[in-house]
Amino acid sequence: xxxxxxxxxxxxxxxxxxxxxxxxLFNFSVGGxxxxxxxxxxxxxxxxxxxxxxxxxxxxxxxxxxxxxxTELLALWDQATAALNTIWPTIPPARxxxxxxxxxxxxxxxxxxxxxxxxxxxxxxxxxxxxLRALGIEPPAFYDRS
Amino acid sequence: xxxxxxxxxxxxxxxxxxxxxxxxLFNFSVGGxxxxxxxxxxxxxxxxxxxxxxxxxxxxxxxxxxxxxxTELLALWDQATAALNTIWPTIPPARxxxxxxxxxxxxxxxxxxxxxxxxxxxxxxxxxxxxLRALGIEPPAFYDRS
Numbered sequence: 001x002x003x004x005x006x007x008x009x010x011x012x013x014x015x016x017x018x019x020x021x022x023x024x025l026f027n028f029s030v031g032g033x034x035x036x037x038x039x040x041x042x043x044x045x046x047x048x049x050x051x052x053x054x055x056x057x058x059x060x061x062x063x064x065x066x067x068x069x070x071t072e073l074l075a076l077w078d079q080a081t082a083a084l085n086t087i088w089p090t091i092p093p094a095r096x097x098x099x100x101x102x103x104x105x106x107x108x109x110x111x112x113x114x115x116x117x118x119x120x121x122x123x124x125x126x127x128x129x130x131x132l133r134a135l136g137i138e139p140p141a142f143y144d145r146s
Numbered sequence: 147x148x149x150x151x152x153x154x155x156x157x158x159x160x161x162x163x164x165x166x167x168x169x170x171l172f173n174f175s176v177g178g179x180x181x182x183x184x185x186x187x188x189x190x191x192x193x194x195x196x197x198x199x200x201x202x203x204x205x206x207x208x209x210x211x212x213x214x215x216x217t218e219l220l221a222l223w224d225q226a227t228a229a230l231n232t233i234w235p236t237i238p239p240a241r242x243x244x245x246x247x248x249x250x251x252x253x254x255x256x257x258x259x260x261x262x263x264x265x266x267x268x269x270x271x272x273x274x275x276x277x278l279r280a281l282g283i284e285p286p287a288f289y290d291r292s
Contacts, residue, residue, distance in 0.1 A: 005261065030176055031279030115151065116289075119268050123288060126272030133177030142269055143262075 002111075003088045006047075006118050007081065008145030013043065013121055014077050015140040016128045022070045030127075030134050037073055039124040041066050046117045048080050050102065051087040054095050054110040059103040148257075149234045152193075152264050153227065154291030159189065159267055160223050161286040162274045168216045176273075176280050183219055185270040187212050192263045194226050196248065197233040200241050200256040205249040 017025065017040055026037045045062040053059040067073045096111040106113065129139040163171065163186055172183045191208040199205040213219045242257040252259065275285040 009265075030276050031281075033276065033279055119155075120288070122265050122268040123272040123275075126269040127276050129269075130176050130179065130273050130276040133179055135177075142266070 002114065003084065006114070007084065009118060009121055009125075010043075010047070010077075010081060010084075012140060012142070012145055013040065013125050014074065016125055016132070017070065017073060017077065019132055019137055019139060020070070020128075021135070021137075024131070024135055025070055025073070026068070028131055028135065030130055033127060036128040036131055038066065039128060040073060040077070042124065043117075043121045044076055044080050046120065048083045048087070050113055050117050051084050051091070053100070053102055054114060055087050055091040057095075057100060059101075061103060148260065149230065152260070153230065155264060155267060155271075156189075156193070156223070156227060156230075158286060158288070158291055159186065159271050160220065162271055162278070163216065163219060163223065165278055165283055165285060166216070166274075167281070167283075170277070170281055171216055171219070172214070174277055174281065176276055179273060182274040182277055184212065185274060186219060186223070188270065189263075189267045190222055190226050192266065194229045194233070196259055196263050197230050197237070199246070199248055200260060201233050201237040203241075203246060205247075207249060 017036065020028075020036055024035075026035055029035050041064065044064055049060055049062050064076060067076060091110070096114075097109055099107060099109050100113070101107045102113045106116075108116070129142075132139045163182065166174075166182055170181075172181055175181050187210065190210055195206055195208050210222060213222060237256070242260075243255055245253060245255050246259075247253045248259045252262075254262070275288075278285045
């Protein structure tokens, strides 16, 4: 089901975070793009607030601050993993098909807003794979979501 | 619905193909990875054969040959777009939840095999965005699936 699909992708993203040497996580990129730590923060600022918004209709922007260490980033990641597991069962089934305006800006069905968050994570995580390859580091296997 | 979600992603991938200068499409990459034309061929070799396999239970590997021009690649892309639209309505609804072994190798429900194809395209297309940025080219907007 969709939560498990999402959490499988999030486990892979966690392994990508772990694959970066700590300094490169925060300061390396290609083509003037954002370092992977900033991309990961974007995922975190979307995941729990979107789950909460779809569940409740309340759209509250994240006030998470960019951490400065890999350990702190992984801790935020794990907190969001637990929060998603807690929030998900509270989503009223009808909310997935109901159109809402996420964060007052993006109109779509609940399911489409959630899929956007997942797709955005896959998209930017793929960019992290290029950063890792450019650093000579083998990225984790894409198909492994365990 | 899922076909429209997929085709929306495929329209974006088509714009990424178009964004590459012809020579860079076939010979540029970062970190020793495949050029974007090869990634696009991977998407093509998955899309129609997977739709056909989920529809029919027949798993037939693609015999598409790598084209040498952008025009040929876009023509293959448009043929696959039409093929997906033709095949999709023939998928028996129960096949989405039925477990099958795609191409005799990858076991999963029809829906999961299709999601894998979509996710794989998003993942590698994100890598194409890095190639474009490294070339100094602004990629198409990720959120625009029109």
